[in-house]
Amino acid sequence: MLIGRRPTLRRAALTAGAVFSLLLLAGVASAEVLGQPTPGGLGLPATVTEVGAETQFFYNVILLPIISFIGLFVLGLLIYVCWRFNEHANPVPSKLTHHTGLEVVWTLVPVLILVFIAIPSFRLLAHQVEIPEPKVTIKVTGNQWYWSYAYPEDQGGGFSFDQFMKTDADLKPENGDVRLLSVDNEAVVPVGEVIKLQVVASDVIHSYTIPAFTVRIDAVPGRLNETWFKAEKEGIFYGQCSKICGKDHAFMPAAIRVVSKEKYAEWLVEAKKKFAKVDDGRVRVAAEADAR
Numbered sequence: 001m002l003i004g005r006r007p008t009l010r011r012a013a014l015t016a017g018a019v020f021s022l023l024l025l026a027g028v029a030s031a032e033v034l035g036q037p038t039p040g041g042l043g044l045p046a047t048v049t050e051v052g053a054e055t056q057f058f059y060n061v062i063l064l065p066i067i068s069f070i071g072l073f074v075l076g077l078l079i080y081v082c083w084r085f086n087e088h089a090n091p092v093p094s095k096l097t098h099h100t101g102l103e104v105v106w107t108l109v110p111v112l113i114l115v116f117i118a119i120p121s122f123r124l125l126a127h128q129v130e131i132p133e134p135k136v137t138i139k140v141t142g143n144q145w146y147w148s149y150a151y152p153e154d155q156g157g158g159f160s161f162d163q164f165m166k167t168d169a170d171l172k173p174e175n176g177d178v179r180l181l182s183v184d185n186e187a188v189v190p191v192g193e194v195i196k197l198q199v200v201a202s203d204v205i206h207s208y209t210i211p212a213f214t215v216r217i218d219a220v221p222g223r224l225n226e227t228w229f230k231a232e233k234e235g236i237f238y239g240q241c242s243k244i245c246g247k248d249h250a251f252m253p254a255a256i257r258v259v260s261k262e263k264y265a266e267w268l269v270e271a272k273k274k275f276a277k278v279d280d281g282r283v284r285v286a287a288e289a290d291a292r
């Protein structure tokens with residue numbers, strides 16, 4: 001009986017191993033596409049910031065092995081108990097209800113595991129929360145259902161613009177447009193510089209998220225939240241609103257393009273001209289009223 005089963009078991013194990021390796025390969029291959037989700041992607045998206053690398057290390061190397069071990073250990077215990085103490089194997093159950101040694105162990109061990117996790121966790125949290133001296137500060141406002149960006153005057157900005165998702169009709173895949181993620185006006189930042197984001201909302205709670213920067217912060221009306229990132233690679237990085245904010249919650253992506261310092265300076269000059277006319281809603285309304 002057992003001899004008959006073995007080849008089947010081995011085949012099943014080999015198949016499982018092959019499927020797992022393929023999934024891993026798919027995950028590794030897809031990790032190369034920066035800043036956007038990839039079909040067949042597995043694991044966390046590729047990151048381009050130091051905080052992102054630390055976060056992924058914390059998750060993949062510290063947390064994942066611990067939770068996997070705990071999950072397997074509890075599963076093993078359950079299977080053992082079902083097998084060893086079922087009605088047939090153990091017809092006369094023990095009357096034992098307390099075991100001081102065991103109770104001390106199963107209280108202490110989880111506490112020690114939590115302390116072990118807390119140390120790197122707080123270090124990471126501090127790195128995320130303490131914002132270094134920023135080169136560029138951008139105010140991001142969440143609206144139903146789009147993001148607005150304001151670049152301050154004293155850093156060469158002095159303009160603001162809205163960022164809307166491109167509709168399917170406007171999409172140009174040949175130019176690298178991605179459905180549900182590409183926007184009309186990308187926010188632009190220089191590579192290798194500390195960017196501070198001040199995030200707020202004008203109507204309901206939104207959440208500004210760019211996975212490749214490991215940036216995710218709530219946009220709350222009447223409250224200015226701050227976060228930061230320093231992108232080490234150029235490219236276009238997408239995110240989506242991560243707080244259910246109404247009808248078009250799924251259609252307010254965020255897009256940040258990271259460019260060289262020279263290109264950023266050029267973009268500032270262009271953007272100043274491009275967005276000068278629509279820098280203030282009231283100005284626009286007044287101008288429209290005059291025209292009438």
Ligand SMILES: [Cu+2]
Nearest residue numbers: 206207241245
């Ligand atoms: Cu939203």
